[in-house]
Amino acid sequence: MSDSVSQCEFSLRVNGVQTFVRACSMERLLDVLREKLGLTGTKEGCGEGECGACAVLMDGELVDSCLVPVVQAAGSSIVTIEGLAVDSRFRALRETFLEYGGAQCGICTPGMMLAAVNLLDKKPAPTMDDIREGLSGNLCRCTGYAQILEAVAEAARRGAAR
Amino acid sequence: MRSDPADYEIVAPGNLQDVVMLMGDNPGALLPIAGGTDVMVQYAAGTLRARKLVNIWNLPDLRRVEVLAAEIQIGAGSTYTDLREHAVVKSEFPLLSRAASWIGGISNQNRGTLGGNIANASPAGDSLPALLAYGAELILVSVRGERRVAYRDFHKDYKKMDLAADELIRAICLAREFKPYISYTRKVGTRNAQAISKVCMAALGRMEHGVIADARIAVGSVAPVPLRLMETERVLNGKRLESSIALLARKTAAEEIRPIDDIRSTARYRSAVVGNLVAEFLERLGAPAAGHE
Numbered sequence: 001m002s003d004s005v006s007q008c009e010f011s012l013r014v015n016g017v018q019t020f021v022r023a024c025s026m027e028r029l030l031d032v033l034r035e036k037l038g039l040t041g042t043k044e045g046c047g048e049g050e051c052g053a054c055a056v057l058m059d060g061e062l063v064d065s066c067l068v069p070v071v072q073a074a075g076s077s078i079v080t081i082e083g084l085a086v087d088s089r090f091r092a093l094r095e096t097f098l099e100y101g102g103a104q105c106g107i108c109t110p111g112m113m114l115a116a117v118n119l120l121d122k123k124p125a126p127t128m129d130d131i132r133e134g135l136s137g138n139l140c141r142c143t144g145y146a147q148i149l150e151a152v153a154e155a156a157r158r159g160a161a162r
Numbered sequence: 163m164r165s166d167p168a169d170y171e172i173v174a175p176g177n178l179q180d181v182v183m184l185m186g187d188n189p190g191a192l193l194p195i196a197g198g199t200d201v202m203v204q205y206a207a208g209t210l211r212a213r214k215l216v217n218i219w220n221l222p223d224l225r226r227v228e229v230l231a232a233e234i235q236i237g238a239g240s241t242y243t244d245l246r247e248h249a250v251v252k253s254e255f256p257l258l259s260r261a262a263s264w265i266g267g268i269s270n271q272n273r274g275t276l277g278g279n280i281a282n283a284s285p286a287g288d289s290l291p292a293l294l295a296y297g298a299e300l301i302l303v304s305v306r307g308e309r310r311v312a313y314r315d316f317h318k319d320y321k322k323m324d325l326a327a328d329e330l331i332r333a334i335c336l337a338r339e340f341k342p343y344i345s346y347t348r349k350v351g352t353r354n355a356q357a358i359s360k361v362c363m364a365a366l367g368r369m370e371h372g373v374i375a376d377a378r379i380a381v382g383s384v385a386p387v388p389l390r391l392m393e394t395e396r397v398l399n400g401k402r403l404e405s406s407i408a409l410l411a412r413k414t415a416a417e418e419i420r421p422i423d424d425i426r427s428t429a430r431y432r433s434a435v436v437g438n439l440v441a442e443f444l445e446r447l448g449a450p451a452a453g454h455e
Contacts, residue, residue: 006168026170026205026215047164048203049270050356061243061272067202068273069195071172072219115268136355137267 010074014039015083021070029073030054030065033080041081041110045139052138055111056080062118064137081110090117092160093152102151104142111138116152120160128153165208172215178223178303181216182330186305190327192216196224196239197273199266200282224277224332227251233338235301238277238331242289243268245276255336257292257347257364264288264354277331280313283321283387288349290388291364294380296336303332310335320386343368343376346443350435351426359383360427363439367447374398374447379440384419384432393418394440403448411444412437 007022014037021036033039033056045053047066054065057079084090093116096102103109112135119126119134126134131152140148172195175181185192193212195201196219204210218224224239229250236245242262245251252259265271265279265288279287280300298313304326313334316324325331343366351357362382368375377398379391394415401407421432 006171024167024170025172025174026165026167028167028202028206031167047206049199049266052267052269055269062269063273064269066206067198069172069198069202069217071174071217072195072198074174118268133355134268137269139356 008071010070012070012073012075013077015079016077023070025069025071027070028066029056029058029068029070029078032070032073033065033078039080039082041085043107043110045107045111050139051108052111052115053108055114055138057114057118060121062115062137079114081113084113084117090160092158093117093120093155096151096155096158096160097148100151100154101143101147104140108138108140108142112140112148116155116160119152120156124156126153126156131156165205165210170205170210170213170215172217174217176221178218178221178332181218181221182303182305182328184216185328185330188214188328194218194281194330196275196278197241199270199274200278218330228333231338233335235333235335236276237333238280239275240277242266242271242274242276245289246271250338254338254341255292255296257295257345257366258289258336260347261289261292261349261362261364264349267355270356276334280316280331280334281323281325283317283323285320285385285387286358286362286383287388288359288362288382291362291380291382292347293334293336294388294390295364295366295378296340297378299335300331301333301335302326302329304329308332314390317387340366343378344447346446348439348442350439358426361432361435361439363436363443365439365443367443369403369447372402374401374403377447379415379443381415381419381436381439383426384421384436386420389419391415391418391440398444403444408441408444412440415440 006024011020033042043053045051049064049067056065059076115135115138123130131149193215195215224237226237228235242265245262246259279289293313300311347364349359350361351359365379367377377395382388394411397411397414415436416433421429423429
């Protein structure tokens with residue numbers, strides 16, 4: 001199958017910008033973001049939906065982009081860590097991740113922050129159990145988690161949830 | 163080995179009717195893909211055999227819960243998050259909303275679907291014991307029309323289903339008759355989120371005048387298919403809750419299951435756990451004041 005036959009054009013909003021990409025329907029949203037759009041903040045960890053390193057928001061819902069074929073993202077609105085980085089609403093979260101040592105090697109951090117934003121959107125004043133559950137699909141091999149959970153709790157106290 | 167996306171094609175007709183027509187024209191040739199939490203894992207591992215897929219993610223006809231007087235019909239494309247958030251599912255079918263809450267993490271719950279859990283046919287599917295306990299029925303659709311089957315008879319053997327090559331699971335029906343029941347469910351695994359169960363039990367029970375009027379016990383990960391413990395239920399129904407009956411129920415349950423040793427656990431451990439869970443369920447049944455699990 002030649003590329004011209006198997007590839008289609010897909011339209012999606014990425015971090016607020018209407019974007020068109022040529023891709024195979026099965027291509028993972030993760031690869032489209034990283035390789036076609038150059039948004040390498042989204043990381044690949046396990047590639048099978050276990051670790052959450054590739055998490056993004058799709059139409060406001062947390063998803064693992066390694067499990068989304070691009071055809072299913074067509075017409076949707078995607079937010080990646082690059083989108084969070086320039087959004088003033090998430091300043092508190094960025095600050096507390098730094099203050100509390102929530103980021104070490106950094107591979108899990110984008111996914112952790114997307115999961116945190118998703119949680120705080122739904123529960124602006126989460127309990128520790130809420131935070132544990134909200135981040136339970138994101139694995140970290142550096143911190144032991146305590147610093148990350150504290151960072152999210154403190155961000156919530158500082159009004160991270162708008 | 164990572165797969166090459168150019169070897170695959172996903173067609174996306176955008177509505178249920180056209181999906182069913184396409185599957186009718188190409189029986190067995192199109193693998194339905196919803197949230198991709200199983201299909202994309204196989205794709206990543208290079209083990210996905212189907213080369214042509216049909217997109218059923220987010221189809222309005224598959225992603226809604228119809229609340230009727232006598233039953234609810236859950237669209238097969240409803241996600242675990244949909245189930246956790248639905249008022250009637252939460253209040254009348256807590257076994258299902260609880261199971262949905264410990265499948266994967268939030269991102270998996272936002273994408274994984276109830277129909278997918280059934281069609282993937284893993285004996286470890288966490289939502290499946292709940293469906294067995296509630297006596298679920300499935301509505302299957304194809305170009306030939308719809309048929310309705312008992313979920314209990316749907317999984318024939320390991321990964322074998324009563325599903326024709328051109329059929330799709332459209333809805334899961336649950337009768338609204340379980341409000342008077344005590345519900346008990348427990349997942350035993352390394353960790354609730356992400357980890358696959360070693361044993362998962364969902365049980366319902368109703369007492370009348372000190373006698374067990376109806377006990378319904380279902381278990382996952384202890385046989386080639388999710389299992390309803392019919393023999394154990396027979397031992398319990400019509401009896402007073404006494405320690406001798408509890409002991410007999412434990413013994414019967416251990417004989418009724420067919421667990422194996424695998425990467426997650428051993429047959430011996432699973433057998434012991436099933437006995438303990440049966441006992442815990444009976445304790446709960448005898449002391450409903452302790453509340454719902």
